[in-house]
Amino acid sequence: MNAVFLDMTVKIDTTDGSITTSLYEKPMALFLFIPPHSAHPPGILVGHIYGNLLRIFRLNSNEDDIIQDTLSFFDRFLVRGHKSEVLTPLFLKGIENARKYIATSNATRLKMKEQKLEEATRRLYLHIEYHPQNPSSSKIQQLFDNIVLNPPGEKPWHCISPSTKLRRILLLSKHFKA
Numbered sequence: 001m002n003a004v005f006l007d008m009t010v011k012i013d014t015t016d017g018s019i020t021t022s023l024y025e026k027p028m029a030l031f032l033f034i035p036p037h038s039a040h041p042p043g044i045l046v047g048h049i050y051g052n053l054l055r056i057f058r059l060n061s062n063e064d065d066i067i068q069d070t071l072s073f074f075d076r077f078l079v080r081g082h083k084s085e086v087l088t089p090l091f092l093k094g095i096e097n098a099r100k101y102i103a104t105s106n107a108t109r110l111k112m113k114e115q116k117l118e119e120a121t122r123r124l125y126l127h128i129e130y131h132p133q134n135p136s137s138s139k140i141q142q143l144f145d146n147i148v149l150n151p152p153g154e155k156p157w158h159c160i161s162p163s164t165k166l167r168r169i170l171l172l173s174k175h176f177k178a
Contacts, residue, residue, distance in 0.1 A: 008059050020061040023069050031076040036083070041130045046090060049077075053094040057102055070095065148172055 001012045009024045033048065034040055056069045070091070077087055101109075126140070135143075148168055149157040157165065 007055075021059055022062065022065045023056060023059045031079075033077055033080045033082075035081050036086075037081070039130070039132055045082075049073075049087070049090045050094040050097055053091070054098045054101060057095075057098040 001014060003010045003012075004024050007024050009022045011020045011022070012018075013020075034044060052073060053070065056066055056073065060066045060069060074087060074091055078084060104112075126144070128134070128140070151168075154160075160168075
């Protein structure tokens with residue numbers, strides 16, 4: 001007996017009661033992935049590949065289905081104009097990450113998730129509209145470190161009061177308003 005549920009086909013073997021799952025894709029799906037010349041940040045491609053590979057590994061019970069779906073996924077990027085030499089290392093790393101995630105226990109996953117949430121509370125996010133000609137995020141981080149955290153001739157960030165920190169950030173944001 002087969003049943004399609006969301007993006008998964010569930011098969012129940014009536015003789016032994018075993019359940020297997022596989023990825024379901026609509027027959028008319030166009031798979032219009034972001035083309036390589038798009039002005040999206042480079043991390044979008046990496047996230048798309050890693051996320052979908054994890055989905056393929058989690059939804060397929062059968063190793064042959066995993067292999068076939070991964071190859072189809074790779075081929076669809078090639079059809080959109082991506083180069084094999086760019087995709088191959090991303091796919092290899094994504095497969096490694098997916099296998100590692102599948103092998104990790106639920107308790108360990110929960111612990112890692114809690115740790116990431118705790119780390120996120122101590123992080124400052126600066127959202128800037130992406131453009132391929134903008135400076136890299138590492139350059140922006142370096143400038144932030146040199147201008148805000150450790151400006152020449154002033155006390156380092158960890159030695160100043162919260163109100164002074166806020167004042168520095170507000171002054172800096174006033175300089176860079178569009």
